[in-house]
Amino acid sequence: MECHYACRSSDHAIARRKFLAGMVAAGAGTMASGLEVFTRPAAAGLLAKDQKRVVVFYMHGGLSQLESWDPKPGTDTGGPFRSIETSVPGIRISELLPEVARQMHHLCLMRGVNTSEDDHGKGQYLMQTGRRQSPAADYPALGAVCARTMAPEGSAIPGHIVLLPWGGGGRGSDAAYLGPRYSSVHLAEGKPPQYTDRPGQVSEAMDAARQDFRRQVNERFLQRRRTAVTEAYTYSYEQALGLMRRKDVFDVSKEPPRDFDRYGKTAFGRHCLMTRRLLEQGATFVQVWHANYDTHNENFNFHLEQLGEFDRAFAAFVADLHDRGMLDSTLIVVNSEFGRTPGINHLYGRDHWSHAWSVVLAGGKIQRGAAYGKTNARGTEVVDGQVSSAALFHTYLQAVGVDSTDSFDIEGREMPIADPAAKAIQAVLA
Amino acid sequence: MGIPTGFDPGKAHIAAQWNVGTSMVCCRVEPKGQFVYCGVQGPTIHRLAIADGKNVPLTGGHDSWVFALATTPNGGTLYSGGGDGRIVAWEIGLETPHLLRKTEAHQGWVRALATSTDGRLLASGGNDHAVRIWETATGRRLHDLGGHQGDVYSLAFEPSGQTLLSGDLLGSIRRWDLATGREIGTFDASALHHHDGSQFVEFGGVRGLATSTDGSLIAAGGLHKASNPLGAVSEPLVLVFDSRTRKIVRTLTADGITSGVVWNLSFLADGSIVAASSGTSGGFLLFWKPGTDRSHHRLALPNPVRDMNLHPDGLRVATAHHDGYLRLTRLASGHH
Numbered sequence: 001m002e003c004h005y006a007c008r009s010s011d012h013a014i015a016r017r018k019f020l021a022g023m024v025a026a027g028a029g030t031m032a033s034g035l036e037v038f039t040r041p042a043a044a045g046l047l048a049k050d051q052k053r054v055v056v057f058y059m060h061g062g063l064s065q066l067e068s069w070d071p072k073p074g075t076d077t078g079g080p081f082r083s084i085e086t087s088v089p090g091i092r093i094s095e096l097l098p099e100v101a102r103q104m105h106h107l108c109l110m111r112g113v114n115t116s117e118d119d120h121g122k123g124q125y126l127m128q129t130g131r132r133q134s135p136a137a138d139y140p141a142l143g144a145v146c147a148r149t150m151a152p153e154g155s156a157i158p159g160h161i162v163l164l165p166w167g168g169g170g171r172g173s174d175a176a177y178l179g180p181r182y183s184s185v186h187l188a189e190g191k192p193p194q195y196t197d198r199p200g201q202v203s204e205a206m207d208a209a210r211q212d213f214r215r216q217v218n219e220r221f222l223q224r225r226r227t228a229v230t231e232a233y234t235y236s237y238e239q240a241l242g243l244m245r246r247k248d249v250f251d252v253s254k255e256p257p258r259d260f261d262r263y264g265k266t267a268f269g270r271h272c273l274m275t276r277r278l279l280e281q282g283a284t285f286v287q288v289w290h291a292n293y294d295t296h297n298e299n300f301n302f303h304l305e306q307l308g309e310f311d312r313a314f315a316a317f318v319a320d321l322h323d324r325g326m327l328d329s330t331l332i333v334v335n336s337e338f339g340r341t342p343g344i345n346h347l348y349g350r351d352h353w354s355h356a357w358s359v360v361l362a363g364g365k366i367q368r369g370a371a372y373g374k375t376n377a378r379g380t381e382v383v384d385g386q387v388s389s390a391a392l393f394h395t396y397l398q399a400v401g402v403d404s405t406d407s408f409d410i411e412g413r414e415m416p417i418a419d420p421a422a423k424a425i426q427a428v429l430a
Numbered sequence: 431m432g433i434p435t436g437f438d439p440g441k442a443h444i445a446a447q448w449n450v451g452t453s454m455v456c457c458r459v460e461p462k463g464q465f466v467y468c469g470v471q472g473p474t475i476h477r478l479a480i481a482d483g484k485n486v487p488l489t490g491g492h493d494s495w496v497f498a499l500a501t502t503p504n505g506g507t508l509y510s511g512g513g514d515g516r517i518v519a520w521e522i523g524l525e526t527p528h529l530l531r532k533t534e535a536h537q538g539w540v541r542a543l544a545t546s547t548d549g550r551l552l553a554s555g556g557n558d559h560a561v562r563i564w565e566t567a568t569g570r571r572l573h574d575l576g577g578h579q580g581d582v583y584s585l586a587f588e589p590s591g592q593t594l595l596s597g598d599l600l601g602s603i604r605r606w607d608l609a610t611g612r613e614i615g616t617f618d619a620s621a622l623h624h625h626d627g628s629q630f631v632e633f634g635g636v637r638g639l640a641t642s643t644d645g646s647l648i649a650a651g652g653l654h655k656a657s658n659p660l661g662a663v664s665e666p667l668v669l670v671f672d673s674r675t676r677k678i679v680r681t682l683t684a685d686g687i688t689s690g691v692v693w694n695l696s697f698l699a700d701g702s703i704v705a706a707s708s709g710t711s712g713g714f715l716l717f718w719k720p721g722t723d724r725s726h727h728r729l730a731l732p733n734p735v736r737d738m739n740l741h742p743d744g745l746r747v748a749t750a751h752h753d754g755y756l757r758l759t760r761l762a763s764g765h766h
Contacts (some may be wrong), residue, residue: 061660073494076452076471080495080513080539292629297662302631304538304557304581338445344453344471346734347662347709355598 011202014107014217052400053279054146061294064340064350066379067094067303069358070111077342077378079300088369096307099315105369107317108428110359112373112385118352123337127381130393130418144175144182146285149402156242158185162287163271170195178412181232190271192250196243204367249281264312272313276320331364331399342379356382364399367430389421434745436762442729445760448483450476454750456737458499463742467508468756469496475510478756488527490516495602500543502566507619509552511540517554531569544585553594553735561596573611577604583635589645597650617676621671622652626659633659638694646673646733651692651705666690666707682718684725687711697742706738706749715759
C-alpha cells in the first residue's frame with residue numbers, strides 16, 4: 001500500500017523529525033516564506049499532483065438509510081418510497097436519489113454499519129473520530145488527522161475546513177492532542193473565513209510594517225519560550241495572512257454560471273460547488289454539512305425535501321470529480337451520526353437507529369460500483385458485512401494512502417492514529 | 431341536509447372500531463354509507479362493512495402506500511391515489527370490488543383526490559405541484575392546472591360545481607374555473623405554513639379543505655406555532671375564509687394541544703366544524719361552533735389519527751388510526 005505519511009519506516013520517521021525540527025527551529029520568518037511558496041500557483045500545482053483529499057458529506061441529524069442507500073420497499077418498514085435501478089446492475093437505491101443512481105458506478109455502499117450509539121452528540125463524535133466519546137480521552141476528528149497527515153506543509157489554505165449551513169464561522173475544537181493548528185476552520189453559510197478583509201483604514205504598507213514588527217517580537221519571544229500553543233499562535237497569523245492573499249479561493253461566484261444550475265440553486269448546491277473549488281485550489285479536507293435529517297416527525301416529507309437538494313448537487317459533484325481526474329486522489333464519504341429506525345412512529349417519523357444503517361464511500365482506493373454488507377429484509381439488523389465506525393475510520397485513511405495503523409508522536413507519546421483494536425475494511429479497498 | 435335527529439357533538443363517542451392490521455393513512459365512507467375504504471401504510475386498500483366490520487382487501491392497484499381516496503357521488507367508483515404516482519379506479523357498486531383502470535397520473539405521490547358533485551370530474555394533486563382534472567367516464571385528462579409552488583396537499587370541489595379549490599404545502603389555496611382550467615383567485619393560508627430556518631425545512635401546509643353546504647365558507651386545516659417541525663411541536667389551526675371575498679373570517683384554535691396538526695376537517699349539519707388532529711398530544715376530534723374561535727368540545731381518541739371522513743348520515747365520523755383501527759365516532763348519545 002502506498003504510504004504518504006507517518007508510517008514507521010525510517011524514511012518517514014526522518015520526515016517527521018524534520019517536520020518537527022523545522023517547526024521548532026525555523027521561527028516565524030521561515031514559516032512565512034514557506035507560506036509564500038503556496039501562494040504561487042505554479043508551485044501549488046506541482047504539489048497538487050500527489051496531493052490526496054477527503055470530502056465528507058455530513059447528513060446532520062441522521063439520514064434514513066431506508067429512504068436512501070438501503071431501501072426496503074414493500075415491507076412494513078419500507079415506507080412509501082420505491083427503489084430504483086442504478087448504473088450498477090443489481091444495486092438499487094431509493095427513488096429519492098435518481099441523479100445519484102446514475103453515478104452509482106463510482107460509489108461503494110456500506111450497508112452493514114452498526115455503531116450502537118443513538119445519541120446525537122456521541123454519535124457525531126464517534127463518526128468523526130472513530131472512537132467512542134469518553135471523559136478519559138479526547139481524539140482528533142478525521143479532518144484534523146487529514147490536515148496533519150496529508151495537507152501540504154505551509155499551504156495557505158486551511159487543512160481542515162468545515163462548511164456549515166448556518167452562521168457563526170470561527171474554528172472548531174476538534175483536533176484534540178494534535179493541537180489547535182489542525183482544528184477546523186468554519187465557512188459559515190459557505191462564506192469565506194471570518195476577518196479575511198484588511199480593515200479599510202489600514203493601508204497595505206501599514207499592514208506589512210505591523211506584520212514585520214509582529215514577527216520580530218514573536219521571534220524574540222520564541223527564542224526563550226516555544227510551545228505548541230505559541231507555534232499554533234504564530235501559524236494562525238501566517239495562515240490568516242496567506243488566506244487574505246488567496247481569498248479568491250473562497251469566491252464561488254467565479255465558478256461558471258451553468259454549474260450553479262447543474263448543482264441546483266440551493267445553499268447546499270452552492271456549498272458543493274464551493275467544495276469542488278476548494279479541492280481544485282488545494283484544500284485537503286472539507287466537510288460539508290447538509291441539514292436537517294432528524295426526522296422524528298414526518299420523516300417522508302422531510303426526506304423528500306432534503307434529498308431532493310442532496311441528490312442533484314452530490315451527483316454533479318461526484319461526476320465532476322471523475323471528469324476532472326480527481327476521483328482517484330479524493331475520498332468521498334457520506335455519513336451521519338446514525339441512521340433511522342426501521343419502525344415508523346405515529347407521526348410518520350423515524351427515530352434514532354445505529355444498529356443497521358449505511359455510509360457511502362467513493363474515490364481514492366475505494367472499490368467502485370459496489371455494495372458491501374447487508375441488512376435483513378426489514379432492515380432491522382445487519383446480517384452480513386457488519387462494520388464499525390472505527391473500521392470505517394481506518395478505511396477512510398487507508399483509501400487516501402495514510403497508514404492508519406501508525407501513531408502520532410505527541411511530545412514523545414505515541415498516540416495511535418486510529419483505534420488499534422479495529423482494522424480497515426480490506427474488502428472495499430481496491 | 432337538515433340536522434340529524436339526536437345530533438349532539440357534545441355526546442360524541444366511539445361507537446365501533448375495526449383493525450386491519452396495518453397503520454392507516456386515509457379513509458373515505460362511500461356515499462351509500464355502507465362501507466368505509468381505508469388506505470394504509472402499504473399498497474392494499476381495505477373495504478370495511480359498517481354493519482359488521484367485514485374486511486375485503488382491494489389489491490393489485492398500487493406499488494406504494496395509498497394516500498388519497500375519493501368516490502363518485504353515486505357510489506359506483508372508488509379512486510385511489512398512491513405514492514407510486516398512480517390513480518387507480520375501482521368498481522365498487524358490485525358485491526366484490528374490482529380494478530377498472532390504472533393511470534400514471536403524477537410524478538411522485540398523489541396526495542389528494544376529489545370528485546365533483548355531479549360525478550363527472552375527478553381532481554388529483556401531487557408532489558409534482560400539479561393539479562389535474564380527469565373525466566371519470568373515460569379516464570381522459572382534461573386539464574393540467576399549474577401554478578402551485580409546493581406539493582399539493584388538499585382538494586375540494588365547491589358546491590356550485592363550477593370551481594375547484596387546491597391547497598399546498600406553502601399555504602396557498604387556489605381557485606380554478608373548471609370550464610376553462612384557469613386560476614381565478616387565491617386564498618392566503620400562509621399562516622398554515624412554516625419555513626424553519628434553523629432546521630432547513632418547509633413544514634405545515636393546507637392539510638385539509640372543506641366547504642360549507644351553501645358554499646359561503648371555506649375551511650382550511652393544518653398547523654401553526656411550529657417551533658420544532660422535526661420534533662412535531664406545532665398546534666392545530668383552522669382558517670375559515672369567506673368564499674366570496676377570499677378573506678379570513680375566523681381563526682380556529684384548540685387550547686392546550688401543544689403537539690398537533692389538523693389532518694382533515696368537515697362542516698357539520700349545524701354549521702359547526704369538526705377536525706381530526708393528531709400529534710404527541712394525542713389524537714382528537716375537535717369541534718368549533720359557528721361564531722366561536724376556540725374549540726368548544728373535543729373527543730380524545732384512543733390512538734393518533736391520520737384522517738377523518740364524515741358519514742353521509744351526518745351523524746358519524748370515520749377516523750383512520752396509526753394502530754391500524756378504523757374508528758367510527760357517533761355524534762349523539764347511544765349506538766343507533
